Amino acid sequence: MTPFRMTRRDTMRLLTAAAATGALPLGSAFASEPLELTATTFPGAWEESHRRFLLPAFQKATGVLPALSASQAVDTVTKLNAAQANPPFDVVLMDEGPYMQGVSLGLFRPMVTAKVPNLENLPARFVQANGLGAYVSAQVFGIVTNTETVKKVPAGYEDFLKPEYKGRIGLVGLDSTLGTVWMVALAKMLGGDEDHMDPAFDYIEKLLPNVGAVAANPGALGTLFQTGQIDIACHYLNNVEALKEKGVPLALSKPTSGWGLVRSLMCVTKNTKVPELASSYINVALSVEVQQAMAGTPYFIAPTNKQVAFGSAMAAIAKNAGEMDNFVQTDWAKINPRRAEYIDRFNRLVKK
Amino acid sequence: MVDRISFRLVAGLLAAIGVIMLVAPSVVVVLASFTAGYALRFPPAGFSLRWYQALLFNSPEIVSAFWLSVKLAASATAIGTLLGTTAALALARQRGWARVVEGLFMSPLTIPSLALGLGILMLFNLASAGLSFGSLLAGHIALCAPFVLFTTSASYAQVDPAWLDSSHALGASAWFTFRRVVLPTILPGILSGAFFAFMNSFDNVALSLFLSDGRSEVLPIRLWHIIEDSLDVRAAAASGLLIAATLLATLLMERVAGVSKHLR
Amino acid sequence: MSQGRSWLLAVPMGAVFTVFVAAPLLLIAFVSLHNDAGLTQAGLHAYAKFAGDAYNRGVLTDTLLLAAETVALTVLLGYPVAGLYMAWPKCRRVLMFLTILPLLTSTVVRSFAWVVILGNQGLINRTLISLGAIDAPVHLLYTPGAVAIALAQIELPLMVLPLIAALSGIDASLMDASHALGAGPWRSFRRITVPLSLPGLLTGTLLVFTGAASALITQTLVGGGRLMYMPFYIYEEAIQAQDFPFAAALAIILLISIVLIVTALNALGRRSRAFVRG
Numbered sequence: 042m043t044p045f046r047m048t049r050r051d052t053m054r055l056l057t058a059a060a061a062t063g064a065l066p067l068g069s070a071f072a073s074e075p076l077e078l079t080a081t082t083f084p085g086a087w088e089e090s091h092r093r094f095l096l097p098a099f100q101k102a103t104g105v106l107p108a109l110s111a112s113q114a115v116d117t118v119t120k121l122n123a124a125q126a127n128p129p130f131d132v133v134l135m136d137e138g139p140y141m142q143g144v145s146l147g148l149f150r151p152m153v154t155a156k157v158p159n160l161e162n163l164p165a166r167f168v169q170a171n172g173l174g175a176y177v178s179a180q181v182f183g184i185v186t187n188t189e190t191v192k193k194v195p196a197g198y199e200d201f202l203k204p205e206y207k208g209r210i211g212l213v214g215l216d217s218t219l220g221t222v223w224m225v226a227l228a229k230m231l232g233g234d235e236d237h238m239d240p241a242f243d244y245i246e247k248l249l250p251n252v253g254a255v256a257a258n259p260g261a262l263g264t265l266f267q268t269g270q271i272d273i274a275c276h277y278l279n280n281v282e283a284l285k286e287k288g289v290p291l292a293l294s295k296p297t298s299g300w301g302l303v304r305s306l307m308c309v310t311k312n313t314k315v316p317e318l319a320s321s322y323i324n325v326a327l328s329v330e331v332q333q334a335m336a337g338t339p340y341f342i343a344p345t346n347k348q349v350a351f352g353s354a355m356a357a358i359a360k361n362a363g364e365m366d367n368f369v370q371t372d373w374a375k376i377n378p379r380r381a382e383y384i385d386r387f388n389r390l391v392k393k
Numbered sequence: 394m395v396d397r398i399s400f401r402l403v404a405g406l407l408a409a410i411g412v413i414m415l416v417a418p419s420v421v422v423v424l425a426s427f428t429a430g431y432a433l434r435f436p437p438a439g440f441s442l443r444w445y446q447a448l449l450f451n452s453p454e455i456v457s458a459f460w461l462s463v464k465l466a467a468s469a470t471a472i473g474t475l476l477g478t479t480a481a482l483a484l485a486r487q488r489g490w491a492r493v494v495e496g497l498f499m500s501p502l503t504i505p506s507l508a509l510g511l512g513i514l515m516l517f518n519l520a521s522a523g524l525s526f527g528s529l530l531a532g533h534i535a536l537c538a539p540f541v542l543f544t545t546s547a548s549y550a551q552v553d554p555a556w557l558d559s560s561h562a563l564g565a566s567a568w569f570t571f572r573r574v575v576l577p578t579i580l581p582g583i584l585s586g587a588f589f590a591f592m593n594s595f596d597n598v599a600l601s602l603f604l605s606d607g608r609s610e611v612l613p614i615r616l617w618h619i620i621e622d623s624l625d626v627r628a629a630a631a632s633g634l635l636i637a638a639t640l641l642a643t644l645l646m647e648r649v650a651g652v653s654k655h656l657r
Numbered sequence: 658m659s660q661g662r663s664w665l666l667a668v669p670m671g672a673v674f675t676v677f678v679a680a681p682l683l684l685i686a687f688v689s690l691h692n693d694a695g696l697t698q699a700g701l702h703a704y705a706k707f708a709g710d711a712y713n714r715g716v717l718t719d720t721l722l723l724a725a726e727t728v729a730l731t732v733l734l735g736y737p738v739a740g741l742y743m744a745w746p747k748c749r750r751v752l753m754f755l756t757i758l759p760l761l762t763s764t765v766v767r768s769f770a771w772v773v774i775l776g777n778q779g780l781i782n783r784t785l786i787s788l789g790a791i792d793a794p795v796h797l798l799y800t801p802g803a804v805a806i807a808l809a810q811i812e813l814p815l816m817v818l819p820l821i822a823a824l825s826g827i828d829a830s831l832m833d834a835s836h837a838l839g840a841g842p843w844r845s846f847r848r849i850t851v852p853l854s855l856p857g858l859l860t861g862t863l864l865v866f867t868g869a870a871s872a873l874i875t876q877t878l879v880g881g882g883r884l885m886y887m888p889f890y891i892y893e894e895a896i897q898a899q900d901f902p903f904a905a906a907l908a909i910i911l912l913i914s915i916v917l918i919v920t921a922l923n924a925l926g927r928r929s930r931a932f933v934r935g
Contacts, residue, residue, distance in 0.1 A: 129607030255882030418770030512681025
């Protein structure tokens with residue numbers, strides 16, 4: 042085999058190149074970084090709508106394009122708690138339950154209110170008194186079915202148990218808010234409540250033969266609809282509409298037990314290096330233009346800003362925020378202490 | 394007679410299935426990426442380049458994940474190459490204990506990288522050091538160096554000791570001997586090892602799951618989220634590009650350094 | 658640099674190995690022997706928690722079973738492919754290329770491909786429906802079988818390559834002698850090829866078994882939310898539940914299980930090798 046012919050110059054060049062390739066990224070790794078913002082959002086329609094509307098609006102307002110990380114609220118709390126001194130995120134999207142947990146763990150800091158003038162446009166009850174969070178939306182959930190493959194739409198959750206739906210129901214894990222609030226809604230429907238969840242777990246056990254797949258988060262639940270692995274599930278309005286836009290023939294219907302409601306907030310993390318930028322992010326999320334865009338097709342994320350009217354698909358469900366207060370809601374103060382236990386119990390139940 | 398035919402039939406059929414299984418998945422993904430619609434089905438509905446366009450021009454988060462993976466893999470490979478080469482040279486002609494050390498050094502090739510990732514995470518936690526690009530890099534260097542060691546040792550074994558002795562006897566310095574006699578012979582080995590190391594680092598998920606700091610994602614993890622959470626056809630387009638890049642790189646490396654020899 | 662001091666060149670790698678491979682592994686073992694994340698109380702609580710719970714034991718057995726199934730599939734397909742390589746010298750370059758390429762392609766991409774192939778709207782179901790063989794899609798995806806098949810494809814090169822190396826070492830005249838003495842091809846395969854290629858088979862088994870047992874991505878993407886295997890369990894306990902002692906114990910249990918099974922196979926192999934070489 043003929044060896045390569047390398048002169049001294051070649052060797053030197055090769056070694057220098059190798060050293061340079063190694064040194065350059067190393068150097069940048071330890072150098073200080075320019076002003077950046079990392080925000081969280083929820084997987085699925087939330088992430089899509091944020092990338093489509095919120096990020097560009099923020100960039101226009103401040104010139105900074107944030108890094109967006111999709112993370113369920115429960116996981117975000119865990120990550121913040123694991124790295125309190127140096128949080129991986131600057132501003133986070135939370136559901137009520139994990140928010141309360143985060144507050145008790147001291148993970149959030151008050152917003153820089155000077156940077157969030159839009160707070161004035163929120164009803165008082167949507168702004169946390171201590172400035173630790175502001176409600177950015179409400180989401181409605183109900184029964185979602187694939188209109189092409191499901192001829193007889195279930196009228197209520199109890200109908201999911203019918204044998205004709207064998208292998209077609211989708212579930213989502215309890216570390217998502219959707220999974221938990223559905224369990225609470227089921228418990229309430231079956232005579233229990235947040236402190237008595239056994240009826241809901243019994244229901245799931247009876248439902249197992251009809252379960253087609255279990256998703257890790259609501260976004261993944263949408264994927265299962267998309268690939269035809271499931272045809273029926275309890276799901277959010279905004280995910281449904283987003284999937285319809287992609288050509289998946291879904292429809293949302295009101296269960297006999299009533300619509301369910303989930304509210305989400307944004308918070309600034311405790312030891313963030315950019316509290317003002319993070320507060321501006323919340324301000325842009327509360328702005329009329331962003332909330333209007335997100336309330337429209339296909340995301341239909343209900344606005345909290347008083348100046349934004351309820352659009353078409355939302356109006357079919359409720360005329361205004363007041364009506365929505367009557368929907369099935371969850372008392373997170375009772376759920377939070379036992380949530381880890383419920384998550385574990387659910388995982389063991391559905392494992393094949 | 395029947396024996397012969399049945400053997401040929403079964404063996405042939407299984408071989409055909411095996412070869413098809415080796416290539417079919419990549420082919421299916423690439424074809425599905427050219428769909429004009431939103432759904433990932435096979436055969437694809439219509440033919441369009443829209444998803445490649447969406448990927449390249451409308452997906453800053455995927456592009457930045459790509460560059461992070463490249464940066465990580467390149468740094469880890471560069472440093473790993475230096476470590477692996479020097480170790481190979483040091484251990485090649487030593488006595489028995491060197492074989493044990495070599496075996497130890499090459500253990501990351503068989504140990505599941507998720508165990509390494511968990512351990513290094515706990516190490517950083519113990520040292521109260523936060524996660525960063527540095528922690529990720531550390532894990533990937535530990536993964537890359539053994540590849541280079543493996544292939545370089547094999548290559549170095551091919552160097553005739555007589556060359557080294559005669560070079561030394563003729564008065565050449567160790568550096569000169571290395572540069573003019575050893576390096577040309579082992580360079581293909583080094584390059585092969587570096588190539589495998591780069592590809593493995595680029596593809597590795599377990600280490601990155603445990604050791605990245607949450608502010609940035611490497612490409613495989615980003616793709617994983619896209620596939621699970623939104624089943625965007627862009628994931629198929631990204632896969633198509635990755636497959637094409639792997640194909641070209643492998644062809645090139647086979648030409649330049651004959652990498653396949655090191656796997657046999 | 659004299660011969661005596663050349664071992665100094667190994668120090669950089671040695672340092673990296675000690676700090677980033679040896680120390681972490683020892684640390685995992687150390688942490689697993691504590692009862693709390695703060696490492697204040699030593700004890701076997703984590704291991705007891707594992708052993709006492711049928712769910713946990715089930716996750717381990719499912720994982721090891723999956724790995725065993727994958728090995729079986731790769732042996733079944735690996736020998737014919739390696740045989741093809743030996744029998745058709747003209748196709749060797751192409752075959753080698755086709756074998757290496759999947760090895761270097763991203764695991765996420767390859768697992769994703771199986772989602773596209775096995776899904777309800779995927780290749781197999783659509784083909785069967787269009788052929789009229791079935792009316793409604795068969796649930797192929799998110800089953801243990803699907804994971805085994807996907808893993809078999811992903812690990813197949815790691816079985817084929819050692820088998821090729823092993824088969825190359827078998828003297829062709831042995832096969833001729835066997836045929837001349839009247840043995841059919843099945844018999845020759847069983848009595849000559851397999852025993853003589855045993856070292857390659859064992860290497861392949863080691864690589865495939867380890868790879869399949871720790872293939873986090875494929876198990877999760879193709880397995881879905883209802884199947885739980887050790888790798889994701891470890892990740893979940895470490896990152897989501899932040900229960901480091903338990904996660905560490907799971908990791909140690911997985912590693913030890915793999916080592917035990919592989920050592921047992923190697924011992925078997927060495928015994929039959931002695932038998933073959935006489």
